[in-house]
Amino acid sequence: MRKSLLPLLALASPVWADDPALPQYVEETGHGLATPYQGEWQYMVGGGAAVFDCDADARPDVFIAGGEGPAGLYRNVSEPAGPLRFAPVEGLSETAVTGAYPLDIDSDGLTDLAVLRVGENHLMRGLGDCRFENANAAWGFDGGDAWSTAFAATWEAGQDWPTLAVGNYIDRKEEAFPWGSCTDNWLHRPEGRGFAPPLPLTPSFCALSMVFSDWSNSGSRDLRVSNDREYYKGGQEQLWHMEAAPRLWSDKEGWKRLRIWGMGIAARDLDADGFNEFFLTSMADNKLQVLNPPAGKTLPQYADQAFKRGATAHRPFTGGDLRPSTAWHAQFEDVNNDGRADLFVVKGNVHAMPDFAQKDPNNLMLQRADGTFVEAAEVSGALSFANGRGGAVADFNADGKLDLLVVNRWEPPQVWRNSTQDPGGFVTVTLRQAGTNRDAIGAWVEVRTEGGLQRREITVGGGHMSGQLLPWHFGIGAAEMAEVRVIWPDGSASDWVQAQPGTAVLLER
Amino acid sequence: MARTPAFPSRRSFLQGGLAGVALTALPLPASATARRAEQVLGQWYQLLLELIRHTATYSPPVAARSFAYLGVTAFEALATGNPALRSLSGQVRDLAPLPAREAAPHDEACVLQGALTHAMAAYFGNTGPTGQRAMQAMEKRLSTVAMEGVGQDVAARSVAHGLAVSQAILDWSAGDGGAVIENMGFPMSYALTEGPAHWVPTSTVAVQQAPLLPTWGQNRTFAIPETGPCGLPPPLAYSEDPASDFYAQAKEVYDTSKALTDEQKLIARFWSDDPMLSPTPPGHWVSILLQIFDRDGTPVDRQAELLALLGMTISDAFVQCWRSKFEHDLLRPVTYIRRVIDPKWEPLLNTPPFPEYPSGHSTQSAAAATVLEGLLGQDFAFDDATHADEGLPTRHFDGFWQAAEEAALSRMYGGIHFRAANENGLAQGKCVAAHVLELKTRA
Numbered sequence: 001m002r003k004s005l006l007p008l009l010a011l012a013s014p015v016w017a018d019d020p021a022l023p024q025y026v027e028e029t030g031h032g033l034a035t036p037y038q039g040e041w042q043y044m045v046g047g048g049a050a051v052f053d054c055d056a057d058a059r060p061d062v063f064i065a066g067g068e069g070p071a072g073l074y075r076n077v078s079e080p081a082g083p084l085r086f087a088p089v090e091g092l093s094e095t096a097v098t099g100a101y102p103l104d105i106d107s108d109g110l111t112d113l114a115v116l117r118v119g120e121n122h123l124m125r126g127l128g129d130c131r132f133e134n135a136n137a138a139w140g141f142d143g144g145d146a147w148s149t150a151f152a153a154t155w156e157a158g159q160d161w162p163t164l165a166v167g168n169y170i171d172r173k174e175e176a177f178p179w180g181s182c183t184d185n186w187l188h189r190p191e192g193r194g195f196a197p198p199l200p201l202t203p204s205f206c207a208l209s210m211v212f213s214d215w216s217n218s219g220s221r222d223l224r225v226s227n228d229r230e231y232y233k234g235g236q237e238q239l240w241h242m243e244a245a246p247r248l249w250s251d252k253e254g255w256k257r258l259r260i261w262g263m264g265i266a267a268r269d270l271d272a273d274g275f276n277e278f279f280l281t282s283m284a285d286n287k288l289q290v291l292n293p294p295a296g297k298t299l300p301q302y303a304d305q306a307f308k309r310g311a312t313a314h315r316p317f318t319g320g321d322l323r324p325s326t327a328w329h330a331q332f333e334d335v336n337n338d339g340r341a342d343l344f345v346v347k348g349n350v351h352a353m354p355d356f357a358q359k360d361p362n363n364l365m366l367q368r369a370d371g372t373f374v375e376a377a378e379v380s381g382a383l384s385f386a387n388g389r390g391g392a393v394a395d396f397n398a399d400g401k402l403d404l405l406v407v408n409r410w411e412p413p414q415v416w417r418n419s420t421q422d423p424g425g426f427v428t429v430t431l432r433q434a435g436t437n438r439d440a441i442g443a444w445v446e447v448r449t450e451g452g453l454q455r456r457e458i459t460v461g462g463g464h465m466s467g468q469l470l471p472w473h474f475g476i477g478a479a480e481m482a483e484v485r486v487i488w489p490d491g492s493a494s495d496w497v498q499a500q501p502g503t504a505v506l507l508e509r
Numbered sequence: 510m511a512r513t514p515a516f517p518s519r520r521s522f523l524q525g526g527l528a529g530v531a532l533t534a535l536p537l538p539a540s541a542t543a544r545r546a547e548q549v550l551g552q553w554y555q556l557l558l559e560l561i562r563h564t565a566t567y568s569p570p571v572a573a574r575s576f577a578y579l580g581v582t583a584f585e586a587l588a589t590g591n592p593a594l595r596s597l598s599g600q601v602r603d604l605a606p607l608p609a610r611e612a613a614p615h616d617e618a619c620v621l622q623g624a625l626t627h628a629m630a631a632y633f634g635n636t637g638p639t640g641q642r643a644m645q646a647m648e649k650r651l652s653t654v655a656m657e658g659v660g661q662d663v664a665a666r667s668v669a670h671g672l673a674v675s676q677a678i679l680d681w682s683a684g685d686g687g688a689v690i691e692n693m694g695f696p697m698s699y700a701l702t703e704g705p706a707h708w709v710p711t712s713t714v715a716v717q718q719a720p721l722l723p724t725w726g727q728n729r730t731f732a733i734p735e736t737g738p739c740g741l742p743p744p745l746a747y748s749e750d751p752a753s754d755f756y757a758q759a760k761e762v763y764d765t766s767k768a769l770t771d772e773q774k775l776i777a778r779f780w781s782d783d784p785m786l787s788p789t790p791p792g793h794w795v796s797i798l799l800q801i802f803d804r805d806g807t808p809v810d811r812q813a814e815l816l817a818l819l820g821m822t823i824s825d826a827f828v829q830c831w832r833s834k835f836e837h838d839l840l841r842p843v844t845y846i847r848r849v850i851d852p853k854w855e856p857l858l859n860t861p862p863f864p865e866y867p868s869g870h871s872t873q874s875a876a877a878a879t880v881l882e883g884l885l886g887q888d889f890a891f892d893d894a895t896h897a898d899e900g901l902p903t904r905h906f907d908g909f910w911q912a913a914e915e916a917a918l919s920r921m922y923g924g925i926h927f928r929a930a931n932e933n934g935l936a937q938g939k940c941v942a943a944h945v946l947e948l949k950t951r952a
Contacts, residue, residue: 044638170639175646178639179559180898229786230563230639233898259786284565284693285714304713312715322697324565324716354635355565355693 019374020366023336023423025381025404025416032086033405033413035064035072037389042118042172043067044350045149045208045228045263047389047407048099048329048465052111054089054130060394060470061130063092063100063113064407071097071115075130081399084415089130094122099390099465101151105139105162106193107438111469114164116148121166140194146183147172152461153441154212154221155489156242160436161190163242165223165461166198167207170231180233182206185225187246201225201246205235209265209281211461212242214442215291216298217274219491221442222249226262226280237262237280239300254299260287264464268332268341270371272446272453278302279332279343281464283356284324285314286345311373313345313363318378319385321359326350329464333393335402337424337475339451340367346406346464348387359385362406382416390466395473400426400502402473407466425501427482428471431458432508442489445472445507448496449479471504541658545618546809547802549651550583553625554799554816556647558788560629564636566690568784569869570725570827573791573820575632577731578682579625580820583813584950586624586674590615591810595952601731601821604681608673615667617809622655623671631679686728694722695862705848706747707838708864717862726832731821732944739829739940741933744839744866749849756849758927762842763850766857766924773922777857779901780870780919787896790870790916791823794877796895797912804891814950818880822945826876829941830869830934839866842924856924867934868926871917875938876945878913883946885909913938 037047050063059076066072070093074086096118105112110126112135120143125135136143150167166188171181182205186198205227212221223240237258239249249255264281271277280287288311289302306312315325329346336342345363349356364382365373377383382404390407397403401418408414427447431440440458447454454474460467476482483496486507499505557579561572581597585607588594598606626648633640656664682688691697699719701709710718733739748755769777782790798819802812842865846854861869882889887908894903906912917935920926 041638041642176556176643176650177559178643179563230637234900284716307713307715314715322692324693351638353565353637355690 020338020340020368021336021423022366022376023380023401023418023420026419027381027414027416028084029412029414031084032077032088033062033064033072033074033415034088035066035413036069036411037065037067037407037409039068042147043098043409045169045389046098046116046465047409048116048463048467049390049392049405049407049413050100050102050113050466051392051394051405051468051470052102053470054111054126056128059398060396060468062086062392062405064413065097065099065390065465066095067097068095070095073130076396078397080397082397084396084403084417091130092124092132098147098149099151101153101460101467102469103153103162103441103460104438104469107160107436109438114151114153116151116166116465117143118147118172119145121148138194140191140196141188142195142198144186144198149465150185150207150210150225151465151467152210152212152223152459154242154460155437155441156189157490159190161193161195162437162441163190164188164195165201165210165212167210167225168204169206169208169228179231182232182235185210199246201240203235205232205238206230208263209462209464211265211267211459212442213267213276213457213459214444215239215276215300218298224265224278226260226265228261228263229259230261235259249300254293254297254301256301258287260285263328264330265462266330266332266343267457267459267462269455269457270332270341270367272455274455276457279306279311279330281327281330281345283326286312286327286330309372311343311365313365316357316359316361317363317375318383319359319361321357323355323357325360326353326356328389329391329466331391331393331463333402333473334426334475335364335393335418336366336420337401337426337477339424339449339454339475339477339479340369341454342366343373344391344393344404346388346391348389348409351409361385362388362391364404384414386411386414390464392466392468394468394470424475424477425479426473426475427484427499427501428473428504429484429486430471430504430506431486432506433488434509437489439469440486440489444487445474445484446487447474447476447482447484449476449482451477451479476501542617543809545654545657546621547812548654549618549621549625550809550812551799551802552647552651553629554795556643557629558792558796559643560633560636560640561788561792562785563640564633565693565785566635567789568694568721569782569789569791569873570722570831571687571690571694572784572789573824573827573873574685574687574728576791576795576816577820577824578678579628579632580813580817582624582628582675582678583621584817585678586620586671587617587810587813589670589674590617590620593952594810594814595949597817597948597950600948602729603684605677607677608670610670611666613666614663615670616655616659616663617667618655619659619664619667620671621809622651623668624675625671626651627672627675628679631675684729687725692716695719696723699723702838705749706840708840709844710862711841711843711860712862714862720863721861722831722863723835726828726835728828730825730828732948733825733829733941734944737829737944739937741833741837741867741937744837744927744929758929759842759845759850762921762924762927763846763854765921766854769857769922774857775901776915776919777922779896779904780916781858781923782870783859787899790873791827793895794819794823794874797891797893798881800894801885801891815881815884818884818945818948818950819877822876822880822942823873825945826873826938826941827869829937830867830872833867833937834864834869837866838864839930841865842927858923858925860925865926866930867937868917868920868930869934870920871913871926871931871934872938872941874913874916875935876941877938878909879939879942880945881909883942
């Protein structure tokens with residue numbers, strides 16, 4: 001019998017003919033940011049970063065989880081278009097922090113911070129100038145006592161106070177048989193200007209990422225939960241109907257069982273068809289889910305296109321370690337401003353797992369015009385073999401080019417400045433609502449140019465224990481003009497607004 | 510961070526194992542000794558089932574191999590001090606005589622504790638941080654159990670002997686061809702066999718674009734000959750002609766999938782036994798045996814004997830099955846059905862990433878059932894709650910063969926095997942078991 005050679009390495013390979021414009025990165029680690037994510041077993045997961053403007057200077061500041069060590073809050077002191085520089089800020093140096101998400105809970109115009117911990121979770125009310133106070137008591141928030149490893153927030157219809165979902169991990173008191181000991185996730189719903197006692201989201205399966213998303217483009221935001229199959233029994237990925245009594249989407253409703261080492265979620269409507277694609281990080285495999293229901297129906301059924309589109313990121317693309325990868329934070333952003341969302345994935349061995357790569361580089365996958373991805377971390381200068389966990393893609397120096405931040409286990413965070421010469425154009429969009437839900441969480445922003453339509457859902461959640469609340473960035477390529485509109489969380493749409501390249505658009509009502 | 514060594518040194522093991530234990534030289538009642546030994550064996554095996562599930566290299570063939578060596582370790586550790594037991598040395602391939610005991614008192618619970626602590630650390634040196642932590646907790650817990658009321662000198666001597674037996678078996682195992690697993694068992698490069706009849710990848714998982722463990726069939730076996738009588742006739746001749754037998758068997762899988770009852774779906778899931786999500790098919794049969802021990806209060810020497818024989822059986826079954834799989838290299842139903850019958854067809858279960866013929870679950874289930882029938886009887890009824898934690902109900906079987914036949918049929922319900930793979934797999938398993946049943950474990 002003859003044999004034919006199988007094309008095994010369907011990695012996103014750095015072949016550059018007809019490929020997207022290559023961004024250039026310069027590593028500028030060490031200029032301020034110094035918080036490693038430390039700790040033993042209870043800190044093998046987590047290690048997130050919150051990126052938001054805590055001092056109203058229009059530059060993204062950073063809060064970094066420190067695990068057993070102190071967390072760190074850093075003021076961004078970078079000059080416009082200059083090197084990335086940060087300065088530590090006193091306060092928020094508590095320990096046992098696994099991650100954090102920024103949001104304006106009380107809609108007072110000052111961003112607050114949901115701090116997830118091993119132990120009691122804290123809601124830190126923003127006071128301005130990067131000062132915070134613990135608001136658990138004032139807001140009736142029961143921080144519990146668990147190993148919290150995921151977070152998401154939404155404003156449910158008719159509510160002037162957010163609903164928070166907290167994902168929890170293993171019962172940390174279990175030693176010999178921790179498997180099957182996943183503890184309950186919690187839903188903190190509003191009660192007046194505060195929170196009711198948390199509602200257990202049973203069954204819970206060791207969530208490592210969650211996000212409220214209008215996945216069906218129906219105006220209804222359900223809770224998508226990615227779970228770590230290492231520890232659950234009888235578990236799977238989950239989608240909760242957000243009803244008065246939350247209930248799971250069932251197989252009878254079309255939900256298709258998927259069991260992975262779920263670690264992170266990135267969501268983006270990559271093809272502007274009205275439905276989010278979801279990238280789910282895992283070990284030795286990652287999923288790029290595209291909605292694929294039977295004709296004429298909108299059911300939560302997805303086809304995995306990671307392999308087909310070169311986005312598996314399943315093993316290191318360089319460095320000589322060919323063992324399978326371990327992927328954590330994931331985020332879609334347009335790093336070369338060509339009008340197509342690219343994909344940043346943070347990697348790192350759980351700890352001394354010899355069957356998985358120890359030298360496991362982060363991925364920066366650029367999206368081609370045909371929807372496939374090409375690996376560019378090394379050729380763009382953003383290569384790292386540190387043991388990554390959380391991260392962020394954000395414009396730290398206000399030059400219209402997205403920079404990179406990675407939180408590492410036992411090592412300081414790394415940052416890379418986007419130094420691309422003459423990239424495509426961009427616009428940023430800030431949403432502002434009077435009254436409640438000031439930042440319009442749950443809205444969709446649309447940007448259109450002659451290059452096509454882009455859509456992104458505004459969410460709090462996802463990634464791996466890492467969130468951000470910033471002006472939303474859109475690359476527009478060579479377009480000389482863009483049009484922008486918002487579909488507000490209640491479904492009403494704004495008019496289209498014209499924006500020239502480099503414009504910061506404010507849409508408010 | 511301090512790392513757990515894959516192979517703890519004998520010195521550190523003895524020091525750690527004896528720390529804090531109340532010491533006495535008084536002889537213990539035999540029943541108390543037996544209970545301690547049963548606890549040691551039973552709880553290590555419960556952890557073993559978990560580690561099989563949670564260690565990335567543990568696909569079903571690899572799991573079967575470790576079940577075999579761990580069972581043989583427990584059996585030989587006891588056999589060195591029990592004249593009623595007959596060592597497997599000289600019976601199974603390449604196993605030299607095991608270390609003899611010192612001419613002084615030993616405690617069987619401590620012997621087992623020494624052997625299994627060392628063996629678990631060895632075979633699961635690559636498990637993750639949670640597994641390492643669990644093994645450390647189990648070592649501490651069971652050392653206290655094993656050494657309760659045992660004199661320090663007896664405990665130390667016994668633990669050391671168990672360790673020595675385990676080390677000898679570990680050394681033996683290192684040369685069987687299955688000790689090193691890379692890339693979770695998937696080769697980094699692989700040449701597909703050309704032609705429409707042959708296996709092609711069925712998964713969108715990147716590492717599964719090559720088949721699992723294509724050389725596993727070359728591994729040394731325990732009881733069956735290197736080139737033996739358990740091969741299979743070729744599968745049906747490939748054809749896309751709707752009048753052909755091959756088309757008919759594919760149509761049977763397709764039609765069955767379209768008319769599955771809830772009970773058939775339950776059977777498919779009950780025997781699905783996916784790696785990384787369950788203790789795997791070999792672990793399912795070990796789980797059945799552990800449940801029987803718990804129900805019947807089986808003596809510890811009998812437990813070790815049965816675990817050793819079952820482990821070798823399923824390990825040999827997988828080696829033989831893999832020989833056949835890569836000899837015939839048949840495509841999976843999902844490939845054929847989408848190509849010829851219905852391009853949008855989805856089987857109930859995930860299709861395993863390796864050739865179809867014969868069914869591995871069928872082969873190893875028939876081998877396990879045949880051996881257990883030979884050792885425990887034909888009409889040996891039992892309840893199987895292996896997947897209770899997963900929410901699947903307990904199933905009752907009137908005998909082992911009934912369970913094996915259901916396991917084979919489940920692969921048809923799951924849409925991952927043709928009938929011939931299941932039926933011929935059962936026959937192959939019987940053949941393997943016959944060789945294991947020739948081994949003598951009693952003097």
